[in-house]
Each structure stands twice: as structure tokens, then as C-alpha cells.
Amino acid sequence: MTAHLAGGDLNRLRQLNADSVIRVLRDEPPQTLTELSRRVGLSRASTEDVVQELLEVGWVAEVEPAAGGVGRPARRYRFRADAGHLLGVDIGGHKVLAVVTDLDGTVLHSRQVPVTPELGRSERLAATDRVIGRALRAAGLTGDRLWGAGVATTGLVDGTGRVMLSEALTEWTGVDLAGHLRDRVGGAVRVENDCKVAALAETWRGVARHASDMVFILAGWRTGAGLIIGGKLHRGFGNAAGEIGALPAAGWQRAPGHLRARPDQGDVFAAARAGDKTAMAALRRYVKDLAQGVSALVLTLDPELVVIGGGFSRSADVFLEPLRAELDRWCLRTPEIRVSTLADEGVALGAAKLALDMSSPQLRTRR
């Protein structure tokens, strides 16, 4: 077969090739054309074309060659994380957090305000506007200078950016988040469920960077899950994947309650760590219930990795081993379990990644 390529074929191939090159440059040290060509499996000439195009749109820069050395050194290219900015917003029950990141997910600015689950709709939206304004001012940006904006919130979110169902937040079901925020950030806004984007953040900047099948568990006063399957966020047909917690038999509705039942309401994790018998018993009951739902996810998907995130992940040292032991009881193959290192910023970072993914197919026109 000879290489007849019509416009459509060429665009498709070009986009595939550009994506491959960007992926290598993002994850690796600066590369020469020869190295890049080998890594992405393209001819050297095709690689050069792609790199030239990426230089033009500003996604890639040439690295200054090191002084000294013999002969003319080959040019090296790096991904330009500073070519643009992303906004990621986490609208939760207890805080609203906005981060401005570079294209690589490094958080440049972070602002948050405390809220309560009982706050009304307009008050929560006002808090969101406020915190976005502060983050953008800190970055010296206006909304229209962003490459993209992503928002994550508790509850089920539909494809248009509307909250279909929120059980945790008052007056939140039905809110048109994408519509409300479009004006404030001067462009398209992508909205998604918080557990889903937290999973995305782990594959981007967290402990799941090399996992193609991963189960993310949000462990906190709410329990939730986000799934990465085949390297991609699994949303589900109605964007309702990962909602195993809705099944009472999964134990998640009951699990955090065991930790609340202590008379002094202090930090149950610290108490368990210090050897407090009541706290340790409460934690055992929590782990037993948590493990039912996690086992259901593991047995269903047989993932490479389980990542524990959410508020309780900071205290994972006191429940990780019991959790592993409980999973061993039920699972045919207990996968590797890792604790998130993204702390409170995981959801907002995942929202920024949503924004990046939205901007990526527009390689040719964006600047």
C-alpha cells in the first residue's frame, strides 16, 4: 500500500503523533529528535514535523545546550509547562478550594474558603466566585487568559455540567454549575464528580502515574470511588460509575459512623495510634465495612492498584494494614494499595486536569 493520505487521515494521524510526542516530553527529561523518534515509534522526519508544530503553538521549547563538550550537541526539546494556566475548583461540603496550575499540574496558587454542608445554593455559589476571583488575582490572570477551567463537586454530574443528584449538600441538586461559571471564567467549564477527578489527579500527579487500571477510594466522612480503566477515567453510560456506596451491602453508608460514635469526639485516629482500646475497636469496625465495598470493586475490576485518598488518608498509617488484611480475606488477588500524597488538593488538581484534557484536542487553534 502506498501512502495516499487525504486531509482527514492526515489530521487524525497528526493529532495521534502530537499526543504521543507530548506524552513522552511531559514524563521524561528533555529529548533529542532521535530519542523522541525511537520512543514514539515514528520516523525521524515525522517526529521533526510534529516537534516543529509543537514549537509553533508553544507547547514545546528547545533546551539551551550545555556549554563545553566535543562537537555540536544535538538539540533537545522539553515540554513547556509554563505555556499556559489551568484553573481547578473543588466545591465541597466543608471548603471551596481553587488552584491555578501550569500545564504540568504544578500548583502555582491556591485559595480556599470554609463552608458548611448546610449552606444554601446561592451562598455556596458566591463562595465559589469569591475563591476563584482570589486565585486568579494571585496569579495575575483574568479568566479569559486561562487555557481551561474544571470544577469538581460532590454528587452526580451530567454531561452539561449540571448537578443531577447531591445527597451531601443542601440545595445542590439541579444547580447548573457550568452555566453559572462560564461567565466568570470567560470560556467553557467542565464539571465532574469529585471522586472521579480525584482518581484523574492520581494518574496525573499522584501515586498512580503508571497504572492503567486503578480504583481510587475517597475515604473520609463520606466514602466514594473513582475508576481509571485502560488509562482513562471511567464515567459510565449515565456518568454514574463508581457509586457502589449506594448499595447498603457495600458497607460504606455505615462505615464512617463507627468513628463518630466515640463519646469525646476527639481524633479517633490519634487515639487509636496511642493505643486507646475504644478507638481501636471503632477503627476495626470502620475498616471491616470499608473493606466490603473496596472488595466489591477489586473483585469486579481486578485493578493493578488501589489508591486511598480523602481526609482519612492522612491517618492511613493506622488502618492500612488492617484494610489489607481484610481485603486478603475476600479478594482473589489483593492489588497493591497506596496512600495518596496529594492531601487536600487532589480534587482541585483533578479538576485542572479535566480542563487540560478539554484543551488538548484543540492543538491547532489554541494559543
Added chain:
Amino acid sequence: MTAHLAGGDLNRLRQLNADSVIRVLRDEPPQTLTELSRRVGLSRASTEDVVQELLEVGWVAEVEPAAGGVGRPARRYRFRADAGHLLGVDIGGHKVLAVVTDLDGTVLHSRQVPVTPELGRSERLAATDRVIGRALRAAGLTGDRLWGAGVATTGLVDGTGRVMLSEALTEWTGVDLAGHLRDRVGGAVRVENDCKVAALAETWRGVARHASDMVFILAGWRTGAGLIIGGKLHRGFGNAAGEIGALPAAGWQRAPGHLRARPDQGDVFAAARAGDKTAMAALRRYVKDLAQGVSALVLTLDPELVVIGGGFSRSADVFLEPLRAELDRWCLRTPEIRVSTLADEGVALGAAKLALDMSSPQLRTRR
């Protein structure tokens, strides 16, 4: 960017294009080059190259133009399902079934022998050899004339075609099925878990042809699941996906037992259909337990479709509505539920599809 294409690029592109053309020709009536080109998004010249190549290897044939009509009619092309044969084998507890199909999954010959779950390893292997021999003789083929052979069996199967764990069959854990069968069919044999390939069969020849995310439930004296995610069989990191039934809370270990508990041991489905109160109560308990595991899968994956297959699917008329009602209780969104129409041949057909998928990447060299 101009079209520099090295050998590697070209092969990759050619394979992608050939796959696209085959997919359209398999699922649609005969097409002209112009129609094909529009459907697969390739230039007409690229499409012609691909079709020429597929004509050469015998996957595609030109259709005789209809007599009459004005002017010279455009040539039309069809997929040649008769260009080769596939062997699919289902090694179960109660039967061993072998089918010979064309490349389109039409069963040309089918042979089976009854076995028991208690049969020893060498006896079950001997029964398998016998039934494969009969099916091949019926088709007038020797093993080396097959395009591929696939085998499905109960239990977990590893990537080399060895049974890692079988709880249902005596002496079956550890059997090297691929090794045993390689000599008998004169080529590579792919081995997979029966629920997984039954799911594959539904997307190939069954009621899930257009679903990209689907949960297949094998409902019988054993209960199992196979998952299609993003249009592909989801195997899992250790090939152990879909094993939710191992979790007691999923109800599947207990579910079929309710149907066995009747004193007369007759057909509980027929009795329930006839209004027998005891049978109806047993069926209600079965559905309640079955629905726990199905709900866990649905809440986890939010699939487009659930397909009920397996031995009980023939009697689905008496439990489909109760099952739907039970799913409505637990699921946030109950997906469409369909009953398999592949009857007892689903698993063997899926095994043939495994064989087809194995042969597809070898487009250039196979004949």
C-alpha cells in the same frame, strides 16, 4: 506537516485502516468504495488500497453487480465470512461443546458430549479431544486448516492458557489447556474464562452488538459475570475481573441454592410459571440474592446494558421483571436488561471470537 511515513508508521496505519474497513463490511450490506471511504473517514485512494489488500488475502470479495440498470454500476464489496473457519470449545461441568464457525460467527457444525463436574482431569481432556475431533470431521477440516482456535472453561485462566483456579471442577486447577490442545489443533490456542468469552459472544453475535459498556451475567447453577468496557473485554490486571461472586455479600454463592431447596426437585421455573406458591417464593429469594451482586456491578460500572445469559436465561420470563424491580431498589440508574438469545452456544461462540481476534493482527501473513 507533510506525510513522511516510515515503515513502522505505515504498518500501524495500514492495520488501523484495514480494521476499520473490515468492521464496516462485516456489519453492513455490501458497499462501494465511495460509501466505504465515507464510512471509515479515509480518502478514496487509501480505501481502494486497503480493499485491494483485503481482496488479496481473501477477507473481502467483489459482489456481482445486479443485471439491468443504466450505465456501469459501481463495484461493491462484501466481507468474506467463508474465507476461513474458527473453532470454539466450551469445557464445562456438565458438557463439552465444540463449534466450527465461519469468520462471521455463523455456527456451521456443533458437537457435544455430556460430562459431570466430578470427572477427573484426564477424562475431561479426553472428552474434549473427542468432541473437537467430531466437530472438525463434520466440517471436513483438519486442525491446521483453522484460522484459529479458542477454548473457554470455568475458573480463572492465566495469560499462558493454564487454569489458575477452578472451584467447580475436580482436578481442573493447574491444567495447561493451551499446551494440551496446541498439538490437537495444529496451532496457537487461546484459553479464557467462560463468563468472559460469553460476554464477548454477546457483542459479536448476541443482543449487545451495539453496546460499548455491558455487564454479562451468567445465571445458572453457577453465577458469574463478564464485563465489556469501552467496547473491549475487560480482563483485569491478573485476568480475574468479574469475580464479584467471590464476595459473600454479593449473594451469588447462596442464590441458586434457593432453587434447589424444593422437595420434588422438578423444574422450579415451570412450577413458578404455573403459579406454584413454593416455587414462586424460592424464585423471589433467588432474585433477591442475584440482584445484590448485579447491583454492585451496575453501581460500579454504570453500564449501558445488562445481558442475562446462562442456563436460567431460557426461563428469564419468570424472573426478569422481579429482577428489574429489585435493581430499581438499589441502583441509581437501572440499565436496559436483555436476555441472551445464544442459548447453550454462547460460551463456545465467544471462544471462536477469541480465536478470530487472535488471527486479526496477522492480516499480512495469514491465508
